[in-house]
Amino acid sequence: MIDLLLDILFPQEECCICHKPGRYTSRKPWCNSCETNMLALQCSCPTCDICGKYLPDGGDLCLDCQHDPPSFSIARAVGPYEEPYRITTKVLKFMGRKNLSVRMGEMMAEKIRQEPRYKYIDLIVPVPISWSSLQQRGFNQTELLARQISKNLGIPVDQEAISRVRDTPSQTGLSKEERQRNLLSAFQVRHKHNVKGKNILLVDDVYTTGSTSRECTKVLLEAGAARVCVITWASGKGL
Numbered sequence: 001m002i003d004l005l006l007d008i009l010f011p012q013e014e015c016c017i018c019h020k021p022g023r024y025t026s027r028k029p030w031c032n033s034c035e036t037n038m039l040a041l042q043c044s045c046p047t048c049d050i051c052g053k054y055l056p057d058g059g060d061l062c063l064d065c066q067h068d069p070p071s072f073s074i075a076r077a078v079g080p081y082e083e084p085y086r087i088t089t090k091v092l093k094f095m096g097r098k099n100l101s102v103r104m105g106e107m108m109a110e111k112i113r114q115e116p117r118y119k120y121i122d123l124i125v126p127v128p129i130s131w132s133s134l135q136q137r138g139f140n141q142t143e144l145l146a147r148q149i150s151k152n153l154g155i156p157v158d159q160e161a162i163s164r165v166r167d168t169p170s171q172t173g174l175s176k177e178e179r180q181r182n183l184l185s186a187f188q189v190r191h192k193h194n195v196k197g198k199n200i201l202l203v204d205d206v207y208t209t210g211s212t213s214r215e216c217t218k219v220l221l222e223a224g225a226a227r228v229c230v231i232t233w234a235s236g237k238g239l
């Protein structure tokens with residue numbers, strides 16, 4: 001109902017990706033051509049069997065997962081972190097187009113339905129963003145996505161399960177090692193009894209080096225979670 005009201009009060013008259021004129025809504029925020037392109041990119045090349053990074057050179061596992069397997073069971077993304085997926089991410093985060101989360105969350109939920117290893121999820125947990133980012137944007141984009149996934153799958157979401165212990169500088173432009181150091185001990189589980197023994201779906205917008213997902217998984221498992229799976233809107237490339 002809220003999504004319908006927003007579409008009525010704030011109608012979108014152009015595709016959020018290519019700016020093609022038309023009538024667009026929360027459930028159809030981009031044109032048919034952009035959607036076709038997005039769907040084609042999903043199968044553009046193989047993905048790592050564990051973390052879901054795109055592997056242009058083929059193979060079953062990326063080098064990171066071969067040499068340092070993550071603690072989460074599986075991570076997948078709807079598509080590769082390139083246009084148009086990169087554009088939609090930035091429009092949501094930096095232009096405040098919250099209505100995009102409806103369709104994005106719907107597509108993330110569909111990705112989960114397609115993968116048997118996501119079965120038996122008990123709780124959905126969004127990755128918390130830094131305090132400075134929250135102040136600038138006024139919202140957490142991963143929380144919006146988590147809520148939409150929750151609506152589509154009928155699984156409860158706990159947006160306060162993980163909190164930031166300390167603020168961290170932006171991860172943009174940092175190497176893998178710098179990202180890991182940047183996030184070290186940056187998260188905590190507030191109420192361990194809420195995650196203990198549960199199969200958790202961790203939600204983020206983009207998976208690049210995996211540092212954020214790995215660190216959040218670590219604190220969830222230390223708090224007693226039985227298993228952690230990760231879903232993101234987009235994923236980077238691996239070797």
